Amino acid sequence: MASQFDAHGxxxxxxxxxxxxxxxxxxxLDRAESFLTPMGAQPARSDALAGRTIANLFFEPSTRTRASFELAAQRLGAEVLSLDVSTSSRAKGESLLDTIYxxxxxxxxxFVIRDAQSGVPAFICEHVAPHVAVLNAGESHLNHPTQGLLDVLTMRRHLGDLSDKVVTILGDIQHSRVARSAHHALGTLGVGELRLVAPPALRPDPAEFPGAVMLDDTDAGVRGADVVMCLRIQRERMEQTRAPDGSDFHREFGLTPERLALAQPHAIVMHPGPMNREVEIAGSVADSPQSVITEQVTNGVAVRMAVMQTVMETLHD
Structure with missing residues (x-):
């Protein structure tokens, strides 16, 4: 794959x-934090991308991520083109590279790319012109880097230094690009302990998550945690595996008020969305004072602004 970095790093x-x-x-993270304003205040704006054009190519359905990238680009002064996947040239048979060219x-x-196939963003990086940047907005089960950034930004704002903190992620770890990108970011920041809790049918290969603690006991995973992040459970995966379904999953692996009480009193609750209430997370927990789920959404716009401004500075310095 083409390097993410230029000759100067x-x-x-x-x-x-x-x-x-x-x-x-x-x-x-620091740049993203500089774009945050209090709720109710006007959002941060800049003309850093004035005259630039951002193309959102979402070949996989998305609401939150696509809207977040659109707002981020607009708040930096850019023009935004978002393709309707159902009528795109790729759907009509045009090759991906022809669309890019x-x-x-x-x-x-x-180019902001979201695709269900592994390797698509890296492939596009190898073929775009030298003055063009590529941002991965979600790739198969492997990477979702801006989600990882917004997640650790949210943790950092509430907990500060993460080196002595325990982060627990609950749910379908095996198929989760959110969990993988969180693992990458938390490892870089030196998190105290990362716990991954999943049913055996949804547990990943431990080699993909070096340093993480794998558990199938939800109470043990949540006990003493500073962060508890739930992942969306896709019902079709429950049908394809031996994972417990619906109410059974909620009973065994869902984040309930009783389980949250096992975490640290200051623990924050996170979820990348969309949520299945009363499956991976109780509605009362999602709406509790400990929940920072809507803050994650706010932080996501700021993170995407920071990433776009940073890559544009690299390309045009």
């Missing part, structure tokens, strides 16, 4: 958080 594309230097990850000829500066 600056961020050129964003495909993965794996092996990203801590200084660069922290710089992205066609849009590149329209003077696109940044």
């Amino acid at each position: 600056r961020l050129r594309h964003l495909v993965t958080l794996k092996d990203m230097p801590r200084t660069q990850l922290a710089a992205l 066609t849009l590149q000829a329209m003077q696109i500066d940044i």
